Amino acid sequence: MKTNYILALKALFVYVCGRDKTSFSRLNIYKQYFASRYFQKSLQFFLVLLSFSAIPQHMYAAVDRGISISVNNPSAPAGNNVVFTLTAINNGTSPATGITVTDILPSGFTYLSSSASQGTYDNTTGIWSVGALAAGDDATLTITATVNVVGSYQNTVSISGTEADTNNSNDNASVTVTPSVSQPVFAAGSSSSRCQDTGRITYSATAANSTGITYSISPLSAGSINAMTGEVIWSGTFSGTATISASAAGTNGPSGNTHTVTVNPLPTASISYGGVPYCRTGTVAVMLTGQTGGSYSSTTGLSINSSTGEINLASSTAGTYNVTYSFSNGNCNNSTDATIIINDIPSVVITEPAQVCNPATIDITGSNITTGSTAGLTYTYFLNDAATIALTHPETVAETGTYYIKGTNSSGCSDIQPVQVTINNIAATLTSSAGAVIQGNNFTLTTGADTDYEIISWSPTALFADQTAKTQTATLKDSSTTFTVIAVSEDGCRDTATVKVALAGDAKDLFIPNAFTPNRDGNNDVFKVYGSTIIGAEIKIYTQWGALVYETNDNTKGWDGTSKGVAQPVGTYIYVVKIRTSDQDTFLKKGTINLIR
Structure with missing residues (x-):
């Protein structure tokens, strides 16, 4: 027990009176006794003695100034604020006076404000004038600053004072702020859509604390991308979903993000008007394949129905036109074009020919008929207004009627006009x-x-x-x-x-009987005409009521009183005889004949 007291007293002496490094190293030897009950009793004894002694103060005084610094967000992005907390402390056993702390903010920060638990801080000089701290006391200073630029910046502080510091190892402290790279933000947002087509679009992004952003696109079939700028040259054949990636580099990077582009397919359609020139007459319908529901337009001069695409040729001005068909599938718009050529129709002017008398004819091919018509026409001639039935001999028209002249120009366009031909006739x-x-x-x-x-x-x-x-x-x-x-x-x-x-021949020579008896007795059985100059006769026999009973061109045969092999009844019949004589004269004889049996 005696030994323990002795060792505790030695430790107390070193603690109180030791002033150099050797004393402090010896103090470490005895530190196990500081917490012992021998040390505590020895200290009480020593203090009692001290109150009655004349030991100089420097034999037991000790000042240990210390400084520490921390930051609330060591990875704050550029543009954000951080708060530095400085703590000044007197770890010694005696008061520390004239304490100052130096904190000059690095160039990466901009001072905003400060607050000290004691003393004042001059942000211009970076000096915190703390003043005095009793043994074991501390003071704090908070400095709020803005992180200016991307980079890693160390804020170093130091503490000093009037008294000698028994421990210089805690007189300096530092903290480093290294802003983290934020996630890139695309100017176009997280997604967008476009229509399938070629074109250049830049998908730029920004990221705080980044030293640079690189871009990529997938799939590669969507197009090519400038890795530095984010400009995409789109493929005209791609449709679907493409992903553009941005990777931001930096001290605490990299950080990435994506932008999704939906490429909608273009609607397709084609139009045509037959591909041949048209004459300025009638109408022509469009031939459309593909997307329906669009609208048609063209330049001034073409009369076109914007809904159906039908062109009124007659109302249009001759010329070459480009027709645009604009259409949409609900997501994307597109258009297609077709060309149509409209040629002017010529003018055929008709001058009616003078009337003539039969058997004269009229020539409708003469230039006098078409005087005043469009020059250079080729003329053809027809029987109908559709010009489908050709007139065989237009140079010798022999019948009264309406004929048609078709004049055709070099473009194949024509005009058809009627011409009236009058051939007067008297029979x-x-x-x-x-x-x-x-x-x-x-x-x-x-x-x-x-x-x-x-x-x-x-x-x-x-x-x-x-x-x-x-x-x-x-x-x-x-x-x-x-x-x-x-x-x-x-x-x-x-x-x-x-x-x-x-x-007529001698009247005595011409004989037409007025009765005959066809009873086949060989006498007067046949009715016929008699005369020496007669070379032929046409005989017609009628009933009294006008019914034809019999006829013959053979006078030698005559009429035997039958009709179609059937014997006719007794009675009076009418005859009409056309007689032809030897001198080629002809004459008629009419009368009655009695049939007797």
């Missing part, structure tokens, strides 16, 4: 009341025509005193005679009509 007739007459007997000559007419001459002239009469009475003297009349219409057209009146 005059001249008839005799008798085909053959007996010399000296009168007969009547009667004129006629198919239109209004006048008679301008008769021949033989000597037989007719009145040359304009439409009816004449004449007689034959010694021979058959041909009579001629000339008629003229209101249009001035003329026609000649003739009739030959035969002089």
Whole structure:
């Protein structure tokens, strides 16, 4: 026990009186006794003695200034604020005076504010004037600053004072702020969409505390990307989902993020108007394949239905046009074009030809017919307005009617116009009341025509005193005679009509019986005409009610009283006989014949 007290006293002496490093090293030897009950009793004893002693103060005084620093966010991003906390402490056994702490903020920070538990801080000089700290006391200073730029910055502080410091190892302290790289933020957000097509779009991103951002794209078939700028050159054939990645480098990096691009497929369509030039007449419909529901447009001059694409050629101006069809599938828009050429139609101007009289003809191919038409036309001629039935001889049109002339220009466009051809005609007739007459007997000559007419001459002239009469009475003297009349219409057209009146043979030589008895007894069984100059006769037999019973061209055969092999009843019948004589005269005979059995 005595030994323990001695050792405790030695430790107390070293603790109180030791002033050099050797004493402190010896103190370590005795430190096991500081906590012992021997040390505590020895200390009480020593203090009692000290109060009555004259031991100089420097023999037991001890000051141990210390400084520490911490930061609330050692990885704060650039632009954010951090708070540094400085703690000054007197670890010694005696008061420490004139304490100052130096904290000059590094260039990476901008001072905002400070707050000290005691003393004042001058942010210009970086000096915190703490003042005095009793043994075991401490003081704190908080400095709020903004992290300016990306990088790693160390904030170092130091403490000093009036008294000698028994422990210099805690007179300096530091803390490092290394901002972490934030996740890149795309200017376009986390996702976007576009329509399938070529093009350049930059997908840039920013990241705090980053020293640089690199970009990549997947899949590679979507296009190519500038790794430094994020500019994408899109493939015109790609559709689907593409991912653009941004990787931000930095001290606490890297940090990454992605931007998703949905590439919607373009709608497709094609239009056509047949690919051939059109003439400015009628309408033409568009031929559309693909996406429907679009609209059509073109330049001024083309009359087009914006909904259906139908073009009114007749209302359009001749020229070459580009028609644009704009359409959408709900996500993307697209357009396609087609070209249409519209040529002007020529103008065919008709001058009606002068009327002529039959048998004259009219030439409708003459230039006088189409004077005033568009120059350089090729003309064709037709019987119908559709110009599908060709007129065989347009240079000698012989019939009244409407014909059609088609004029075609070098572009293949044409105009069809009617031309009226009038060929006036008069068909005059001249008839005799008798085909053959007996010399000296009168007969009547009667004129006629198919239109209004006048008679301008008769021949033989000597037989007719009145040359304009439409009816004449004449007689034959010694021979058959041909009579001629000339008629003229209101249009001035003329026609000649003739009739030959035969002089019948000797009256005693011509015999037509008025009865016959077809009983097959060989006597008067057949009805026929008799005469020496007769070379033929046409016989027609009628009932009294006009029904044809029998006819024959063979006078030698005559009528045997039957009809189709059936014997006809007894009675009176009517005959009409056309007789031809040896001098080629013809005349009619009518009468009745009695059939007797």
